[in-house]
Amino acid sequence: MHADEKFTYETWPAAPEKSTLESKNKFLGFWFFLGGETVLFASLFATYLALKDKVPSSSHPLAKDLFELPLTFVATMLLLTSSLTSVYAMYHMKNFAFKKMMVWLGLTALLGAGFLGLEVYEFTHYVHEGHTFTSSAFGSAFYTLVGFHGGHVAFGLLWCLTLMFRNSKRGLDLYNAPKFYVFSLYWHFIDVVWVFIFTVVYLMGMVG
Amino acid sequence: MSTYAQKKGFGATLWDFLTTVDHKKIAILYLIAGGFFFLVGGLEAIFIRIQLAVPNNDFVSAGLFNEIITMHGTTMIFLAAMPLVFAFMNAVMPLQIGARDVAFPFVNALGFWLFFFGGIFLNLSWFLGGAPDAGWTSYASLALHSKGHGVDFYILGLQISGIGTLIGGINFLVTIINMRAPGMTYMRMPLFTWTTFVTSALILFAFPPLTVGLVLMMFDRLFGANFFDVTLGGNTVIWEHLFWIFGHPEVYILILPAFGIFSEIFPIFSRKRLFGYSSMVFATVLIGFLGFMVWAHHMFTTGLGPVANAIFAVATMAIGVPTGIKIFNWLLTMWGGSVKFTTPMHWAMAFIPSFLAGGVTGVMLASAAADYQYHDTYFVVAHFHYVIVGGVVFAVFAGTHLYWPKMFGTMLNETLGKITFWLFFIGFHLTFFIQHFLGLWGMPRRVFTYLPGQGFDSANMVSSIGAAFMGLGVIVMLYNIIVTSVKNVKVGNDPWGDGRTLEWAIPSPPPFYNFKQLPLVRGLDAYWLEKMDGKKGMTPAEPLGDIHMPNSSFLPFMMALGLFIAAFGAMYHVNDKAWALPVMIIGLLVTFGSMFLRSVKDDHGFHIHKEDLMDDDDKGVKA
Secondary structure, three states: OOOOOOOOOOOOOOOHHHOOHHHHHHHHHHHHHHHHHHHHHHHHHHHHHHHOOOOOOOOOOOHHHHOOHHHHHHHHHHHHHHHHHHHHHHHHHHOOOHHHHHHHHHHHHHHHHHHHHHHHHHHHHHHHOOOOOOOOHHHHHHHHHHHHHHHHHHHHHHHHHHHHHHHOOOOOOOOOHHHHHHHHHHHHHHHHHHHHHHHHHHHHHHHO | OHHHHHHOOHHHHHHHHHHOOOHHHHHHHHHHHHHHHHHHHHHHHHHHHHHHOOOOOOOOOHHHHHHHHHHHHHHHHHHHHHHHHHHHHHHHHHHHOOOOOOOOHHHHHHHHHHHHHHHHHHHHOOOOOOOOOOOOOOOHHHHOOOOOOHHHHHHHHHHHHHHHHHHHHHHHHHHHHHOOOOOOOHHHOOHHHHHHHHHHHHHHHHHHHHHHHHHHHHHHHHHOOOOOOHHHOOOOHHHHHHHHHHHHHHHHHHHHHHHHHHHHHHHHHHOOOOOOHHHHHHHHHHHHHHHHHOHHHHHHHHOOOHHHHHHHHHHHHHOHHHHHHHHHHHHHHHOOOOOOOOHHHHHHHHHHHHHHHHHHHHHHHHOHHHHHHHOOEHHHHHHHHHHHHHHHHHHHHHHHHHHHHHHHOEOOOHHHHHHHHHHHHHHHHHHHHHHHHHHHOOOEOOOOOOOOOOOOHHHHHHHHHHHHHHHHHHHHHHHHHHHHHHHOOEOOOOOOOOOOOHHHHOOOOOOOOOOOOOEOOOOOOHHHHHHHOOOOOOOEOOOOOOEEEOOOOOHHHHHHHHHHHHHHHHHHHHHOOOOHHHHHHHHHHHHHHHHHHHHHOOOOOEEEOHHHHHHOOOOOOOO
């Protein structure tokens, strides 16, 4: 099968994300990349745990003084839902339903943007409370871990929009199907990392 | 393809190399760039030995000495040894598995340019206010208080080149899993391919912690964060952990490909299959796994406590077992073989006792209690030079002589090769053997001078004389390269006459598509098997057909250049320079703009048509 071949619903392969050698490579390579990203975030989590609540003076706010669950809960729900919508998008990709895929991808991007908006609001709120990137080791570790994740979301958003914009007029083929699929893998990965951030940073931050 | 290049002018050839995505040309780029940095790092080593040759010397100042030792270590590990090893991986591994290129040719080029610009950035520090001076390990407690921009060059340069190495590792992993020729099962892969595979896995999991460590240090030094600032709650031991979680696997990232090269050389020149192939594969994987379990043996004196020290000491000694398996297998490969004493074989045979000595001192250092005595003395310096020079550098020399005909189509002169070997071999032991005793007598490492009358004088002089011999050896090899390149006597597919694996079944240098028809692999040492059956080449596994090839691209160069520019902006932004922030933004725009262009511009590659392949004059080549 060639990458630039034209397809119909009937001829579309069952696994369009890995039906050429190039896409098989891309698929496997991206999984390896996510393996490396896992170690990257593991290092950041370890750093955060070592520096949690390590502040220069008793007047500096600690984790339990800062975090508010309602806000982060809404952010969590937005991001988890965006993972679900990206699954729907991939379902339609596999069924060669280009328009439906684009709608679900658009929704995914929208939810991702909502999450980022909340994160920006949250960060400005903390800065007003005196918890900044430079105020303590705790602050540096917090903004680096959560900010790295936020940066990944922002990059994913740009990636998603670029893919949608580039392919808006030409429909699905075996050249762009793996690109959409790999994006969705990335998006799920970001989501999984957030689940850990929600647990390790926010929930554990509330209980002690 | 090489005849093409000769017809073109210099500009066209340069453009060809700037845009190439061909693994064989990228290998040549890695060899040239890595070789250049090897000479730079070697020159720094010579300066160190001149300064230490006599007591109370003032050849360089204390501050400059710190810069030289820092840059010697950093350059040799990141900019010389790794790219030289990558050169052979790129040149040989795809040929050994019967592939037409790596899985991601574009990413391969990007990896090279990132490494290259990172290395150039790091070395520009010499001309822009002083090099990094906190040691190659750049411990935070030193690095944070280093004045000027030296350490910033280290942080930013290594981040850029580190990304290049990481994507190179992913590329090799996917290539080996997905692109093997028909019949090339995992347990038929040549050992150099196996070591490339395990090394790439180590790169994938070891480089992210380094990246994180460098990012944290960058935030501390350039953007006001406090990860390592104790007064604001920070902790400098975090740097030590992150650095060594990377740093110890890095040792195996360097030595495993070296083991791979020697595992090719012993069977070729003993004309006998590798003894204990399965146990060699097993030992390689086991070393790769254990490599991640031992990082804290670099931190025995940090104060992690007796339990942590004991666990890491035992784990470290355990690595001696798979390494011992390898040593015996190499010896038994030669046993009963009909050994040819070529230049690569000289290096391989010298490697065994030299590396073994480094391994033995490694076990000595692994005993945590004894390590308190050795720590920070010349004993440690002797140990790691025995494993890295006696292992990796010997392998690079051996590989250069072994694969030169495959990469460039002409043989290096054997007599000059042996002269290089003897000069370097004698110089190496002269330099470093005595350093074991210097360490045991109490000479600390990283000191810029010492007083006379402590019993260090003559030992240091001996060591410095040895360094001069190594320098001479390298000069002879450069002469060898120039002379043989000018003569340029072309060689055939299998210039050593005893090649066993697929790379020796195709022309030297191979056509840009490597294999006209993918070869059918019938067992370990595929080409040797065919030769033993009286055939001239490989049996093809497919009919002659169109070959799909990737397009060249200038974008990898631009992506790396963008980060190079942005790094200057990030660095000078602390000095309140008005131009710093715009420069950083422009640099990032170049990188992300190139990524955007890559994303929106379709790149389907091109096809070489069957008819053109049939016209090719090398009809004698079967596979």
